[in-house]
Structures are given as structure tokens and as C-alpha cells.
Amino acid sequence: MEEAPEIKQTWQQKLLFYTTAFFVLLGTFSLFSFLFLVPFVIDPAFTTIFMEFDETPALCMTVKADRRLGVSNCSWTSCREGCTKDIYDCTQILVHYKKVPPDYNLTAPPDIRTPREERSIPEEYDYEKNISEEEQTTGLMGDDSEWYYREARLLPNVKGCGYPPMLNCSIFLKLYKEVGTNYTCYYSRVDPSMVISHLDMWQVYMNLVYAMAIPIPSFIVSVIYLAIAYFKIYNDDEETAPLEKNAEAMDIEGESGPDATPVQPASGGITPASEAFREDLASFGHHFKVAMVDEMSRDSFTEGVLSVSIGGNVGKTMTTSISTTGGPIADI
Missing domain, CATH: 1.20.5 (Single alpha-helices involved in coiled-coils or other helix-helix interfaces)
Known part of the structure; x- marks a missing residue:
């Protein structure tokens, strides 16, 4: 049995195959990367923007740090390594903070100041005594009070979670959980009970742009190309291929058939x-x-064929005769 000849692909067919494979992979990776970035980059970035944090740093002081165990006791935590991690062991840091005027000289960097370092609050300020003697009220005090807000929740970012080495909760808690520690922080205009230790709005916007401007257009372009390839390019190829095969088969059959009848040439007309x-x-x-x-x-x-008349009143006899005149029937 003679083997079928190997069909060689043209460079257009190879180019079409590799292009289609590229867009399939591009669309797949774009979709999965976007789904991965939603909870870790896109959602925190949008939440940070919507919370309207004041980019002018405020002055915070830690007034309470409680460590709690159990899911029922951990409704929130100041720092969590892993945004999807269940909270069984939590440390809740509460701070007082107040606004500072624009010309206020913050001698220490905005990330951290400890009581032993240079302070904006006087050294002789007795934290424990003054806190106990002050009116035990929490919440928004306003600009007329010494503290703009009492016992606000301190978080490293708007979600209070992250992954090493970007965020190490052990280091964060060591820096901020000591009562009396004062440092710069950023409060939310939407929810004044929340303050964060770090804020970089430019980086927030850049993360949002990178997370959305690359995967979404890539996925849309891939879908458009695959739709065009499926409904136009490959569909036309499938319709053309059977016709070409049938034409080739008819030509081969007409040339090699045993009962083939030669076709008169079109140039030689019948005269x-x-x-x-x-x-x-x-x-x-x-x-x-x-x-x-x-x-x-x-x-x-x-x-x-002749008809004979019926004789008498009661005659019922009918006879027919067939003449044997000349013609083809007479010979039968």
C-alpha cells in the first residue's frame, strides 16, 4: 500500500500557528495574573485612594498594645503576615494622634521615633500619669483638644497585612508596640479611627497602573485576535480545503479511470x-x-378492430374480428 505523501506547511501556515499559540498563552497568563493581582495590589490600592489619607504626617503616640489569643478575640490586628491568613494570635496597637502645623519641625524621619530619641513631645511628659488623669474618652476630639483622636487603630497599611521582606510583622510590632513611643503617622479623612505608619501615594498610583494597564489590554487583544482567527481565518481554510481536495480527486480519477471518455477540445467546434x-x-x-x-x-x-351489431331483440352475441391487413402486426 502506497503511503500518503507528507504535506509540508508553508511559511504562512507556520506563522499563523505560532501567532495563534502566542495569543492563547498571552490571554491565559494575563487573566491569571490579573486575578492574582486583584486581592494583593488592585484592591489595596483602590482602598487607599478611597480612604483619603492625609499626606501631611500627623504625630502619633502609642497608648495601648494588647496581645490576644483566639478567633473571637481577634476582630482585627495591627499586623498580619498574609492577607488571607486566619487570625488566632493578634496584637492590637492603639494610638493617640494629633495634627501638626505645616511649619512644624519633625526632627526624626517619618518612619519611627522611640522615646529615647529626639521627641516632639517634651521629655518630662509622664505618659502613664497623664493618660490615667485625663478624661477616659475615646474617639474624635477635634482640633481644640490636645489629641485630635484618641485610641485609633495603628496599621502598617490600609489592609494591615503584607509579606516578607516588604513587611515583617515582628519588626513592626517591636518598633511600635511600646507604650509612649511617638512617631509620624497618616490618618484617614473617611475613617479617622484608622492610621497607617507608611504612605506613598505615588507608589500606590503606579502599582495600580501597572496592575491594570498591562494584563487587561493584553487579555482584550488576545480575545479579539482569537475571535477573528476562529470565525474568519480558520473558517475560510476549512471551507476551501474540501473543495481543493475534491477537485484534485476528480482530476486524478478522470485521468486514470478505465472507462474514461476523452473530452472534445473546446477549440474544435462541430461542423x-x-x-x-x-x-x-x-x-x-x-x-x-x-x-x-x-x-x-x-x-x-x-x-x-370491428364491432358486429347485435341481432334480434334479445341477441347478446358480440363477435370481433381482426383483419390481417398489411403492416407490421400481420407478421405476428
């Missing part, structure tokens, strides 16, 4: 002097003669 014309004329004359003989036979048969 009265041609052989084809004489053959057609002779065939037509033969068929015409046969038809005339059949017609004459039917007429002679009809004329030879």
Missing part, C-alpha cells in the same frame, strides 16, 4: 463536415425511423 456531426445525424435518423414504425403499428391495430 457539417466533422465526424461527430455525421454520427449524430445517423443516430437521429435511426431513432426517427423506429418512432415512425411504432406509430404506424398503433394506427393499423386500431383500424382492424
